[in-house]
Amino acid sequence: MSVSTTWTESISGAVYVGEDIPVAYRTDRSGYVPSSAPEVLVVAADVDDVRRAVILAADAGLTVVVRGGGSGLAGGASAGAGSLILDVSRLDRILEIAPADELAVVQAGVSAAQLDAEAGRHGLRYVPDPASVAISTIGGNIATNAGGLRCVKYGVTGDSVLGLSVVLADGRLIHTGRRTAKGVAGLDLTSLFTGSEGTLGVIVSATVRLHPIPVRTVTVAAYFADVEQAAAATAAVLSARVRPSLLELLDERSLREAQDFLGVRAQSAGAFVVAQTDGFGADAEARIIESTFGQFTSRVLVGDDPDVADELLAVRRSALPALERYGRVLIEDIAVPRTRIADAVRRITEIAERHRSQIYTFGHAGDGNLHPIIVVPPEDASAERRASDAADEIFATALELGGTITGEHGVGVLKRRWLERELGPDALRVQRAVRAALDPSGLFNPGKV
Structure with missing residues (x-):
């Protein structure tokens, strides 16, 4: 298509058209690639650019796909024919840190790691910490209501969001939420946009909660004979009414690959669990966790050395990049009741064997959110089909065990056909009605749910 001078004159950021758009912008970290290419890429320099790009796209008959760090795992930022990619990663300013009110105001392109570091200068921290904390953006984290390692105690991203600034389909900029600790005026539009995956509007900034940096943090790690033993130990910890952060x-395969990826001394085990406690009761809670783990294994490590803790957590954070070395990965994201973790892992193992697929399982045992990662070797022509069949069985297993098809990565493109099965047709119709009310022409993120 041809882009008139109106575009280049009205957008202060960068505009790319057709073949000038870098190929990487067609997809995200999910690896899902649309069959056709997007039409226009706008790299917004400010909020006015976002508003203008939305209006220009509507006038040109294009749809809008919003993109931040491109770290999404469900194909939510993938863009094909007829679409304008709106890159908001340059909206990367921390607008305010308010230490007394324990909050921050940040633009959508700020990373959680960046905000956490700045908050640390004031004795505070931003607690949401997805595994992609260094590369994902807060706008994207909010759009998917991302989770992270500290969910078990502090909740998902949405639990830290107080308010949003959002550009609607007609270019209007609205502000939702509040700066106060409490507030119930009107419908909760902040929660509506949180987790909406770019289908209702463009998040351009957010007001978020900060928390005091804990006075003390203790790490407890344990190596188990198998995943079932590890799952039983984690369930026992939570039954003891402690709340690790x-x-x-x-699992054994994920542990082995992560250690190899990091080049650290390998610890052989059927499963690995790492826990942290924080705050004034950190030592007391750590002792309970140590004692509980000790009922299932003798290989328990306890310490408060930050460097050792970072090394142990690096193993967990490296699990996914370690597997990405071997080909395309299907990154599944089920959540089950915590008491059913062992059942879920056992079923996943059976599914892997039945479909002759390489499946590695790790995740957030504290809230039942598991990531069965299916590796698709490039040299195996039938691996893609077998992996897809295995993924279908994994989703069915999650629902059968009383869980969900996605705990934190979102639905995007990859899980569309499973959404109705989880929600039911009536609930899905209500959600579509809400979407149509905010975006009647279907401007935002077509084909995504």
Whole structure:
């Protein structure tokens, strides 16, 4: 298509058209690639650019796909024919840190790691910490209501969001939420846009909660004979009514690959669990976790050395990049009741064997959110089909166990056909009605749910 001078004159950021758009902009970290290419890329320099791009896209008959760090895992930022990609990653300013009110105002392109570091200068921290914390943006984290390692105690991203600034389909800029600790005026539009995956509007900034940096943090790690033993141990910890700030699990294969990726000394085990406690009661809670783990294994490590803790957490965070070395990965994201984790892992193992697929399982044991990662070797022509069949069975297993098809990565493109099965047709019709009310022409993120 041809882009008139109106575009280049009205957008202060960069505009790319057709073949000038870098190929990487067609997809996200999910690896899903549309069969056709997008028409226009606008790299917004400010909020006015976002508003102008939305209006220009509507006038030109294009749809809008919003993109931040491109780290999404469900194909939500993938863009094909007839679309304008709106890159908001240059909206990367921390607008305000308010230490007394324990909040920050940030633009959508700020990373969680960047905000956490700046908050640390004031004795505070931003608690949401997805595994992609260094590369994902807060706008994207809010759009998917991302989780992270500290979910078990501090909740998902949405639990830290107080208010939003959002550009609507007609170019209007609205502000939702509040700066106060409490507030119930009107419908909760902040929660509506949180987790909406770019289908209702463009998040351009957010007001978020900050928390005091804990006075003390203790790390407890344990190596188990198998995943079932590890799952039983994590369930026992939570039954003891302690609330670790994180409680992460890796199966034997994930542990081995992550250690190899990092080049650290390998610890052989059927499963690995790392937990942290924080705050004034950190030592007391750590002792309970140590004692509980000790009922299932003798290989328990406890310490408060930050460097050792960083090394142990690096193993968990490296699990996914370690697997990406071997080909395309289907990154599944089920969540089950915590008491059914062992059942879920057992079923995943059976599914892997039945479909002759390489499946590695790790995730957030503290809240039942598991990531069965299916590796698709490029040299195996039938691996893609077998992986897809395995993924279908994994989703069915999650629902059968009383869980969900996605705990934190979102639905996007890859899980569309499973959404109605989880929600039911009536609930899905209500959601479509809400979407139509805010975006009647279907401008935003077509084909995504």
